[in-house]
């Protein structure tokens with residue numbers, strides 16, 4: 396039986412780093428790299444022999460992955476729910492289509508994939524759900540994004556408790572700013588400064604180490620740790636006010 400890892404958003408900054416690191420794991424035979432962009436998927440497959448491309452637009456559901464699981468019946472050793480989108484700006488300017496696809500990709504798909512993969516997982520398997528420091532407090536101008544990342548964090552932590560008896564570990568990664576294509580370099584002609592930005596390598600290395608240790612939360616930088624405590628103990632109104640003041644010039 397093939398031992399597989401499934402990585403969504405594998406063509407992006409954090410996802411491709413997950414693919415690189417997992418390809419070094421001798422307990423994994425194949426990595427199902429999920430993404431929409433065929434060219435980028437082909438590039439990954441040419442770089443890493445274990446990669447199998449799974450072309451899928453997850454905003455339309457997880458049909459391609461379900462079919463592949465049914466037909467190949469693998470052992471799923473690692474599931475990385477990493478694909479996600481966020482849009483900076485006023486909620487009132489967000490088209491309803493984007494609202495729907497964000498909820499689908501950021502919230503529904505991780506839950507559906509866990510549900511679909513669990514019958515193929517055994518003791519010792521692991522799940523990494525990529526949330527964000529945006530889950531620590533509501534973020535105006537990233538309103539839908541921060542709300543969706545709260546879902547991922549709470550889903551992940553509660554799931555970890557339920558799956559303990561099966562010996563399946565669940566880790567939720569909550570990075571602050573990460574240097575990937577997701578972050579616009581400028582807005583309205585103004586260069587955007589991202590405080591405490593770190594590399595995708597750091598996020599992935601910490602998430603994999605935390606999964607091995609069975610930690611439910613993975614905070615890959617001083618900024619993420621500080622921000623979590625700050626948001627926990629400061630009144631939400633103050634934290635939101637500071638965030639809004641910093642971000643106002645970019646919207």
Ligand SMILES: NC(=O)c1ccc[n+]([C@@H]2O[C@H](COP(=O)([O-])OP(=O)(O)OC[C@H]3O[C@@H](n4cnc5c(N)ncnc54)[C@H](OP(=O)(O)O)[C@@H]3O)[C@@H](O)[C@H]2O)c1
Pocket residue numbers: 403404405406407408409410429430431432435451452453454455477478479480481500525526527528569570571572573574575576577578
């Ligand atoms: N960058 C940050 O500052 C940051 C901070 C905290 C958390 N995160 C989280 O980290 C995760 C990865 O983000 P990233 O920074 O690596 O961003 P990224 O480079 O933009 O990658 C996003 C990935 O999601 C995939 N994706 C987007 N829409 C999709 C769809 N409809 N169907 C299938 N795949 C889709 C993209 O694939 P395509 O190539 O097909 O577009 C891409 O592989 C996200 O969940 C994000 O919320 C990021």
